[in-house]
Amino acid sequence: MMNLDPTRKYFSLARFALGMLIVCPGAVSVNASVSKQKTVSLTNVSYDPTRELYEQYNDLFARYWKSKTGDQVSVQQSHGGSGKQSQAVIQGLEADVVTLALGYDIDAIASAGLTDPGWQKRLPNHSSPYTSTIVFLVRKGNPKHIKDWDDLVRPGVSVITANPKTGGGARWSYLAAWGAIYTKTHSNPEAFKYIKALYKNVPVLDSGARGSTITFVERKIGDVLLSWENEAYLAQDKLGKGEYEIVTPSISILAEPPVTVVDKVAASHGTTAVATEYLRYLYSRPAQELIAKNHYRPRDPKVAAAYKGSFKKIPLFTIDLFGGWTKAQKDHFADGGIFDQVLRSIR
Amino acid sequence: MSRVPARRKLATEDPIFAKVLLTVAAVIFLGLFLVAPLVAVFQGALANGVTAYLHAIRQPEAIQAIELTLTAAAFAVPLNLIFGLASSWAITKFEFPGKSILIALIELPVAVSPVISGLIFVLMFGTRGVLGPWLVAHNLKVIFAVPGIIMATTFVTFPFIAREVMPTMQSQGTEEEQAALSLGANGWQVFWKVTLPNVRWALIYGVILCNARAMGEFGAVSVVSAHIRGRTNTLPLYVELLYNDYDFVGAFAAASLLTFLALVTLVAKSVAAWWTERSVALY
Numbered sequence: 001m002m003n004l005d006p007t008r009k010y011f012s013l014a015r016f017a018l019g020m021l022i023v024c025p026g027a028v029s030v031n032a033s034v035s036k037q038k039t040v041s042l043t044n045v046s047y048d049p050t051r052e053l054y055e056q057y058n059d060l061f062a063r064y065w066k067s068k069t070g071d072q073v074s075v076q077q078s079h080g081g082s083g084k085q086s087q088a089v090i091q092g093l094e095a096d097v098v099t100l101a102l103g104y105d106i107d108a109i110a111s112a113g114l115t116d117p118g119w120q121k122r123l124p125n126h127s128s129p130y131t132s133t134i135v136f137l138v139r140k141g142n143p144k145h146i147k148d149w150d151d152l153v154r155p156g157v158s159v160i161t162a163n164p165k166t167g168g169g170a171r172w173s174y175l176a177a178w179g180a181i182y183t184k185t186h187s188n189p190e191a192f193k194y195i196k197a198l199y200k201n202v203p204v205l206d207s208g209a210r211g212s213t214i215t216f217v218e219r220k221i222g223d224v225l226l227s228w229e230n231e232a233y234l235a236q237d238k239l240g241k242g243e244y245e246i247v248t249p250s251i252s253i254l255a256e257p258p259v260t261v262v263d264k265v266a267a268s269h270g271t272t273a274v275a276t277e278y279l280r281y282l283y284s285r286p287a288q289e290l291i292a293k294n295h296y297r298p299r300d301p302k303v304a305a306a307y308k309g310s311f312k313k314i315p316l317f318t319i320d321l322f323g324g325w326t327k328a329q330k331d332h333f334a335d336g337g338i339f340d341q342v343l344r345s346i347r
Numbered sequence: 348m349s350r351v352p353a354r355r356k357l358a359t360e361d362p363i364f365a366k367v368l369l370t371v372a373a374v375i376f377l378g379l380f381l382v383a384p385l386v387a388v389f390q391g392a393l394a395n396g397v398t399a400y401l402h403a404i405r406q407p408e409a410i411q412a413i414e415l416t417l418t419a420a421a422f423a424v425p426l427n428l429i430f431g432l433a434s435s436w437a438i439t440k441f442e443f444p445g446k447s448i449l450i451a452l453i454e455l456p457v458a459v460s461p462v463i464s465g466l467i468f469v470l471m472f473g474t475r476g477v478l479g480p481w482l483v484a485h486n487l488k489v490i491f492a493v494p495g496i497i498m499a500t501t502f503v504t505f506p507f508i509a510r511e512v513m514p515t516m517q518s519q520g521t522e523e524e525q526a527a528l529s530l531g532a533n534g535w536q537v538f539w540k541v542t543l544p545n546v547r548w549a550l551i552y553g554v555i556l557c558n559a560r561a562m563g564e565f566g567a568v569s570v571v572s573a574h575i576r577g578r579t580n581t582l583p584l585y586v587e588l589l590y591n592d593y594d595f596v597g598a599f600a601a602a603s604l605l606t607f608l609a610l611v612t613l614v615a616k617s618v619a620a621w622w623t624e625r626s627v628a629l630y
Contacts (some may be wrong), residue, residue: 011569047501051592078575079591091473092483093491093573112475210591 082168101168431508465570
């Protein structure tokens, strides 16, 4: 009798194992039918102030992609100064898409052979689904009476902006300042003189736009922040209503932050189709609404008309004033360029 | 002329005001630079209540950051334990040419700014770097991925164990080892039965320092991480990211986790100290 028990146990174990063998394939097939809807993963390498926009847009796009294909898509974000992000992509950061602050930073990725040199023609509006401009953020009541570009170079006015060598917004700010003076005086030496006086009033050069905003808002340094329009609104909305005022200067620059698929990376990940659609969908009505709500200027004329009240209409010059990004970069921000001369003359 | 002998003070006796002044100064200093920030971290973390705090630390991105931080430490500490022991053993017990160069090299990671350390890795392992083409050809990802973070952490925490163990080994000299050898012990026996027990306290302390730095490292890791949310963020990077997102409760919640890890390390150190003392007393 005693030796029957172990046998029984053995049999029951065997039965259990057999049962598992029968059940398991079923379990596997159940799993398979669940995982039939794939999860696609995309990496979007972006510049600093787009954190909130893409957080919301990624949800919107995920819903759209699911309804269209049944697949899940999860988008991982990386944010930082635009120039720094571009360098990281060139050094091997595997971005399926880049959504940077300015065309030159994507040109650099293209010249590294990672994407098509003609990338800017692949999507409408120079591949920039939204635009913005540079405005001033001042403290409540505008105690230093900052109204326009001329006020920034007054002695005793402390200006916060990021380093144009690393930050995209900072480069737009620099060029906005230069252009504002140049369109008035048509003289490059005058503009140079102005830029010199302007950066003399800058106590800290952070590496990206978000760093400057934190310096201005959290560390309470400076009288005026040269800022992306969207970032200025965000700071106003999120970090103390009524504590800041936005001053729109009489003229500024049309900033066109472009987007593109990094062909080589997307091809190696097998994500070209979803990456392309991810960027194309930025031009759709719901995405443009989201863009406008996040204080970026939408491209869609109907959405733009609906949000007309949100954006001040001022004359905007484009990067063409500087002969395009390649020339602007070379003249102003390359090593030994005008910005280096400005810094050297201040120190 | 008879002079009244000046009242002799005991060498161990300080004037009362000096005692009070020193104690108060120490307490103020500690309070200002240690306790207040610690309280501020937890206060900031709990600013919107416990629910908000728990929500913040249960985010998948927060959990990933914790995992990656622990992973990096789990690689860096054992690697540096082996390296630290081996190098201190070699340096203190043997004479060989180039010894002083080796000592200097061990110190290098603390001498160089962590940001530079990170950049060196990018220049070595980035796709444009020295080993870049080879890595790409073999489809190996180092920079902007977990291996790069582990390597940067290991590099930065390189000297911590070696620098703790080396002086202890040096002060103990080689007599005991020589005695063991002359009694017929082999190399491994000498190492396990003589050398290791002698340096165990320094070793434990080194491991704890190394671990603390590995979990807290920011600069070098920041350069090689690219801050991809939910993938390449360690806790210190995650704190910065949330701070820059204007998510202050989240940032402080993540910082409180780091503080908690540091406290665990401190407790581990105290337990180790107590344990070693007890086992020494048993000898």
